[in-house]
Amino acid sequence: MVANISLMTSTPPSRKSVLVRGSGPGLLLAHGAGSDIEDSFGPVIENLAARRTVVGPDYPGSGDNPLPDVPLTLDMLADHIVESAVQSGVHSFAISGFSMGTTVAVRAAVRHPERVTALVLSAGFARRNARLKLAVDTWRALGAPGGDGRVLASYLSLLVGGTRWLDARSEGEIGEQLELFAAGMPPGTDAQLALFDELDVRADLARIDVPVLVVSPSGDLLVTPLHSRELAEGIPGARLATLDCGHAIAAELPAEWAALIDGFLSSVGG
Numbered sequence: 001m002v003a004n005i006s007l008m009t010s011t012p013p014s015r016k017s018v019l020v021r022g023s024g025p026g027l028l029l030a031h032g033a034g035s036d037i038e039d040s041f042g043p044v045i046e047n048l049a050a051r052r053t054v055v056g057p058d059y060p061g062s063g064d065n066p067l068p069d070v071p072l073t074l075d076m077l078a079d080h081i082v083e084s085a086v087q088s089g090v091h092s093f094a095i096s097g098f099s100m101g102t103t104v105a106v107r108a109a110v111r112h113p114e115r116v117t118a119l120v121l122s123a124g125f126a127r128r129n130a131r132l133k134l135a136v137d138t139w140r141a142l143g144a145p146g147g148d149g150r151v152l153a154s155y156l157s158l159l160v161g162g163t164r165w166l167d168a169r170s171e172g173e174i175g176e177q178l179e180l181f182a183a184g185m186p187p188g189t190d191a192q193l194a195l196f197d198e199l200d201v202r203a204d205l206a207r208i209d210v211p212v213l214v215v216s217p218s219g220d221l222l223v224t225p226l227h228s229r230e231l232a233e234g235i236p237g238a239r240l241a242t243l244d245c246g247h248a249i250a251a252e253l254p255a256e257w258a259a260l261i262d263g264f265l266s267s268v269g270g
Contacts, residue, residue, distance in 0.1 A: 017058045017063040018055060018087070018088055019037050019054070019055070019056035019057075020053070021048075022052055022053050024051050024052045025093070025094070027048060027052040027053065027055070027094050027095075028056075028082070028090070028094070028096070029045075029056040029095075029097075029098075030104040030108070031056075031059065031062070031101050033099065033195070034189040034193060035062065035099070036062040036063045037057070040098045040099070040101065041056060041096075041250055043250045043251070044257055044258040044261070051266075053090050057080065057081050059077055059080065059081075060080065061191050062186040063186070065188075067188045067191055072195055074103060074195060074198070074201075078104050078105075078111050078112075079108075081095075081104060081108060082108050082111075085115075092117055093115065093116065094118035094270040095119050096119075096120040097120070097124060099123050099222075099223060099247070100192070100195070100199070102124025103199050103201050106204050106208065109208050113210075117269075118210050118212070118268050120215065120261050120264060120265070121213070121214045121215065122214075122215035122249060122261075123216075123247050123249060124214070124227065125231070126200065126201050126202045126205060127199060127201070128200075129227075132227075133197075135222055136193050138155065139152070139156065140190055143190060149181075150182050153177075153179075157181060159221050161247075162217070162220075162247075162252055163219060165246060165248075166246075202230075202234060206236065209236075211237070211268040212232075213238070213239050213240075213241060213264040214228050214231045214239065214240045215242075215257070216228030216240060217249055218244050219245055219246045220245075221246060221247065222246075239264070241260055241264075243257060243260070
């Protein structure tokens with residue numbers, strides 16, 4: 001999902017829409033819905049690329065990638081990011097998934113076990129419960145054609161920003177943020193959010209056979225910590241770490257998030 005407060009398609013992923021940075025072991029990024037790689041991960045990419053080859057593809061409907069002629073599916077997105085890494089010359093990799101990208105990462109690990117070496121699942125979920133459905137349905141309604149973009153931006157800012165982080169912003173800073181939100185929603189946002197009606201990877205969790213770190217923002221109002229606990233409890237041997245922030249980890253605690261990811265991957269040889 002949107003991080004800033006800041007699919008296998010019918011054709012191969014465009015290299016123009018795939019970010020590649022650094023060198024060393026592979027690290028594939030899976031961004032949130034209504035977002036893109038820079039939005040979900042931007043402030044941590046260079047830190048992660050200091051010791052790894054970071055590959056960051058945008059989903060269909062984000063960045064330069066058009067939507068396909070058929071509805072998006074989770075399998076499409078999982079295959080899309082894996083194929084993006086392979087086309088970039090990275091054939092095995094850990095995956096760091098953020099928000100909806102955690103379900104993409106889990107499905108990629110199940111569909112491509114020969115390529116995935118570890119998972120980091122941040123601010124994520126295994127399935128959408130009634131509360132998350134309410135949040136996403138409201139997002140889609142506010143984002144419908146003819147809707148007020150500033151109202152949608154206000155709604156999302158309240159959901160993805162940690163309360164302490166938002167309380168520390170001035171009116172001018174909030175206003176600037178609302179302008180960025182209102183102007184920056186990817187064209188495929190609604191198609192990506194439509195996936196939430198079918199997202200459920202609980203059956204996949206027990207099949208994951210690689211080291212996993214689950215990162216839970218303690219102040220997340222969009223994807224609450226209950227979801228992180230469900231992920232950690234469902235994956236054999238998964239570790240659970242907490243960050244004192246809201247959903248938008250990259251905006252609030254980028255250094256701490258990068259250190260968690262880097263430290264975990266280094267400890268498991270990724």
